[in-house]
Amino acid sequence: MTTPITDHDTSAQDAIGQGVDPTVSTVIDGGCALTLRPAVVVMDLERLGTMQPSRLSFMRTLVRRMVQEAWRITETRFALDDEGHGEAVYCLKAGSESYQFVVFSRPLEDALRNDRVISNQWDLTMALVRGDLSDAQLEQLRINVPLQEAGRMDDNVLVLSRANRSFRSFDAVVARLAAGLQPDIERLKVVGYLCRTTAVYGSGKFGMAGWHVVKTNCRSFRTPFSGEMFTCYMLRHFSCLQVEHLAHVQSPGTAVTIAPEIKRYIGIGNATGLGMAPFLIKHPVLISHWMTQREIALARVLNQTDCDAPKLNSLQSMLGQVMQHLRETTVDAAYQNSRNQSLIAACLDLVAKLSEPAFCAGLTGAGWKALQTFIVARYGRAMEELVHVLLFELYPHLVDPLEEAMAADESLDLDSGMTLVELLVLLETHYDWALNIDFEDPNHHALFWYRSEEKMEPRLGDRACDAGAEREMPMLIALGVRQCFDAMQQFLAKEPDSLVIDFLIGHPDQLATVRRVQTLCGLPYGDIRGNLSDRNLEPMHLLRAKLSFFGVGKFDPKSKLWVRNTMFQGAPIIEDLSHDLNPDHWYFPTAPVL
Amino acid sequence: MLRVSYGELLAQLKQSFEALGYNLGEYDSAATCVLSLELWGFGGLGLLEAALPSLELHKQWAPAVTYESNALILDCFQGSALFGLIPSIELIYVKARQHGLSRATLVNCTEPEFVLPLLMQVCQRGYCASVRWPSADDPESLRWVVLEGDVTGVRVDSKIWQASEPLDETLCIEVAKSGFDFSPDHSSSEFPGLSLQGHWGNAELQALFEERYMSSVTIDPWLWGRLQDLGRQVLVSATEKSRSGAGAE
Numbered sequence: 001m002t003t004p005i006t007d008h009d010t011s012a013q014d015a016i017g018q019g020v021d022p023t024v025s026t027v028i029d030g031g032c033a034l035t036l037r038p039a040v041v042v043m044d045l046e047r048l049g050t051m052q053p054s055r056l057s058f059m060r061t062l063v064r065r066m067v068q069e070a071w072r073i074t075e076t077r078f079a080l081d082d083e084g085h086g087e088a089v090y091c092l093k094a095g096s097e098s099y100q101f102v103v104f105s106r107p108l109e110d111a112l113r114n115d116r117v118i119s120n121q122w123d124l125t126m127a128l129v130r131g132d133l134s135d136a137q138l139e140q141l142r143i144n145v146p147l148q149e150a151g152r153m154d155d156n157v158l159v160l161s162r163a164n165r166s167f168r169s170f171d172a173v174v175a176r177l178a179a180g181l182q183p184d185i186e187r188l189k190v191v192g193y194l195c196r197t198t199a200v201y202g203s204g205k206f207g208m209a210g211w212h213v214v215k216t217n218c219r220s221f222r223t224p225f226s227g228e229m230f231t232c233y234m235l236r237h238f239s240c241l242q243v244e245h246l247a248h249v250q251s252p253g254t255a256v257t258i259a260p261e262i263k264r265y266i267g268i269g270n271a272t273g274l275g276m277a278p279f280l281i282k283h284p285v286l287i288s289h290w291m292t293q294r295e296i297a298l299a300r301v302l303n304q305t306d307c308d309a310p311k312l313n314s315l316q317s318m319l320g321q322v323m324q325h326l327r328e329t330t331v332d333a334a335y336q337n338s339r340n341q342s343l344i345a346a347c348l349d350l351v352a353k354l355s356e357p358a359f360c361a362g363l364t365g366a367g368w369k370a371l372q373t374f375i376v377a378r379y380g381r382a383m384e385e386l387v388h389v390l391l392f393e394l395y396p397h398l399v400d401p402l403e404e405a406m407a408a409d410e411s412l413d414l415d416s417g418m419t420l421v422e423l424l425v426l427l428e429t430h431y432d433w434a435l436n437i438d439f440e441d442p443n444h445h446a447l448f449w450y451r452s453e454e455k456m457e458p459r460l461g462d463r464a465c466d467a468g469a470e471r472e473m474p475m476l477i478a479l480g481v482r483q484c485f486d487a488m489q490q491f492l493a494k495e496p497d498s499l500v501i502d503f504l505i506g507h508p509d510q511l512a513t514v515r516r517v518q519t520l521c522g523l524p525y526g527d528i529r530g531n532l533s534d535r536n537l538e539p540m541h542l543l544r545a546k547l548s549f550f551g552v553g554k555f556d557p558k559s560k561l562w563v564r565n566t567m568f569q570g571a572p573i574i575e576d577l578s579h580d581l582n583p584d585h586w587y588f589p590t591a592p593v594l
Numbered sequence: 595m596l597r598v599s600y601g602e603l604l605a606q607l608k609q610s611f612e613a614l615g616y617n618l619g620e621y622d623s624a625a626t627c628v629l630s631l632e633l634w635g636f637g638g639l640g641l642l643e644a645a646l647p648s649l650e651l652h653k654q655w656a657p658a659v660t661y662e663s664n665a666l667i668l669d670c671f672q673g674s675a676l677f678g679l680i681p682s683i684e685l686i687y688v689k690a691r692q693h694g695l696s697r698a699t700l701v702n703c704t705e706p707e708f709v710l711p712l713l714m715q716v717c718q719r720g721y722c723a724s725v726r727w728p729s730a731d732d733p734e735s736l737r738w739v740v741l742e743g744d745v746t747g748v749r750v751d752s753k754i755w756q757a758s759e760p761l762d763e764t765l766c767i768e769v770a771k772s773g774f775d776f777s778p779d780h781s782s783s784e785f786p787g788l789s790l791q792g793h794w795g796n797a798e799l800q801a802l803f804e805e806r807y808m809s810s811v812t813i814d815p816w817l818w819g820r821l822q823d824l825g826r827q828v829l830v831s832a833t834e835k836s837r838s839g840a841g842a843e
């Protein structure tokens with residue numbers, strides 16, 4: 001049992017006093033105080049850009065649940081024509097609950113197939129529906145699901161998504177299967193999927209069931225984004241069946257099905273752009289919760305001192321797997337390639353160190369914290385974050401229970417009776433990173449975020465030359481803090497004994513900042529420590545942070561602003577769910593050797 | 595009628611209020627107020643529909659606050675209680691914290707029901723509140739709501755009283771530490787001849803809230819369309835250059 005995070009300086013008196021490190025957070029975990037990494041480290045924007053998927057990622061959590069609870073998935077309808085167009089329905093039985101995954105495959109000209117969220121035609125559209133499915137419901141889905149944002153769902157629909165066939169792999173795999181050959185592994189190393197999704201919607205959009213309904217009524221999908229992840233998992237399954245179907249149509253005499261080892265290696269592609277970034281700013285309490293669970297997991301693991309030979313061997317073996325995974329990862333962006341190569345070099349070096357008896361003896365005596373100190377000094381942030389998630393794999397019993405605590409009540413509280421001096425101290429202590437930004441420098445206030453009329457897609461503009469700054473999204477927390485701080489100082493100069501409420505009566509425009517600051521002082525991982533209007537902003541860091549919580553791999557930036565990645569590569573396939581297998585052997589997946 | 599999810603309506607309301615020129619704290623809170631009133635059976639969407647024409651014409655400002663005879667007077671200048679009242683309600687709370695009980699009257703205010711969700715938030719800090727106001731349609735009909743809460747939630751008791759003569763057009767608020775007895779003495783000279791016309795107890799209202807919370811919200815398609823039209827005003831026209839700001843190749 002873990003109690004909520006507390007910051008040592010939530011009392012202004014403590015912060016004013018001497019000897020308190022204002023950035024260190026502790027939780028009471030199983031009766032013991034657990035010291036977590038400070039927010040200045042964890043929430044640094046560049047560090048967030050090095051986060052890796054872990055056992056607590058939503059895909060991993062979902063697959064564990066599917067295996068542990070023996071979910072049964074059966075095909076109840078598979079009506080595809082010779083072009084692979086038509087529809088399919090799959091029924092999920094999870095305990096006493098049942099759900100339906102419905103997918104529609106429609107013709108799409110090659111020229112219309114693209115990754116952008118603003119597209120309005122797709123190869124595949126799909127929905128996850130709770131309960132059973134009547135003919136009338138299926139007919140409604142036939143009409144509305146292919147329309148996506150332009151359609152209207154009912155509140156039995158939990159998730160809506162769409163996907164396109166991969167130019168690079170879909171037809172090639174069909175041809176191989178039709179010729180009686182297994183898919184080309186070398187090609188799959190480059191493109192680890194047959195279809196790529198461009199949007200996955202849940203949480204009550206377009207008439208679907210709201211998150212609070214899903215959380216309460218759908219036990220199987222009670223943790224954040226699990227319905228969305230399951231939809232992608234089912235898309236992966238369907239994509240394999242679709243290529244097998246087409247291969248059989250092309251050449252019934254010779255066509256083969258995909259070998260299970262290869263099927264496991266086939267994931268689902270995903271293209272993600274700036275649309276993910278506002279979520280991280282608009283849901284600070286939830287983000288704090290996610291980060292806190294991850295940091296608790298890390299602190300628990302680092303407190304372990306049983307760095308014995310079997311565990312060190314396991315770590316070495318996992319590092320080898322990471323290197324193989326990275327070598328099999330093909331990305332276009334030079335900077336991402338360089339980062340991957342650096343990580344491989346660091347892994348090689350650490351594997352060598354772990355072969356040195358003296359080094360291992362030192363760890364055996366001092367525990368994982370000593371390894372962490374070594375890694376921080378020798379390799380830097382990216383390797384540090386990588387090793388952390390590998391250590392998670394060694395202690396599933398310390399990490400996995402935290403997955404149930406990933407949901408949060410997201411309200412922001414106002415303490416209007418606090419003295420304004422106290423609030424000022426909280427700002428100085430917790431938001432020093434924001435107050436240190438010089439917004440007078442145009443380069444620090446160069447970019448703005450806005451919503452395009454094209455499907456409300458978030459975009460980045462340059463204040464110097466782009467239109468739309470007057471409709472800027474409220475993404476700039478650091479600037480808001482600066483403005484609030486300045487207004488408070490002026491107010492205090494006239495009213496030194498005032499309360500927060502006195503300030504708010506005169507400055508109602510500061511309400512959101514005050515409420516956010518007061519709430520997040522107790523949730524120090526809520527705000528990302530970066531200036532989202534800086535000319536040199538790398539939005540990719542934001543995307544990577546959120547995608548790591550989803551659990552995606554093969555991070556392949558296509559520009560500064562959008563990225564391709566792979567989901568569920570290496571994960572158990574549906575046929576595996578009924579077997580008693582370890583559901584966690586698919587981190588950093590590598591190509592199968594047949 | 596159209597069915598929309600709680601989250602979808604909340605997001606749409608925020609965007610529409612943002613388009614009306616309100617800032618993050620204000621539009622966030624106003625959207626929550628509308629939904630909260632709808633869920634508790636106080637007709638939040640109907641009240642919003644009534645308020646929209648005026649809100650679209652001019653931005654609502656915070657009320658003028660004066661302090662007379664140990665009570666706050668909040669003058670809304672014929673504006674809606676939907677916007678600008680959070681600091682004032684917080685001030686009432688702070689006064690209650692300081693003095694044990696605080697009183698306030700809202701004058702020249704339309705859609706006064708929108709103070710209820712704000713007071714619910716106050717009550718969740720371990721306070722209780724009494725709110726009474728005459729019906730806009732029937733000045734001899736008095737709505738009286740008592741709220742009591744703690745961190746786990748809020749309990750609501752709502753009554754309608756019929757008076758024998760038109761009542762003063764003010765909304766009266768009292769806030770006190772939890773446990774305070776707001777029971778009215780109907781024989782007093784303040785409310786001569788009141789008779790109880792309707793009573794919705796906490797159990798009934800909680801059941802209604804739960805039922806509505808767990809299902810979709812029903813909304814007039816016309817109002818939904820109007821909110822969507824408003825919301826579109828925060829969007830920026832797309833150009834080839836703007837597409838590059840999303841990473842388009």
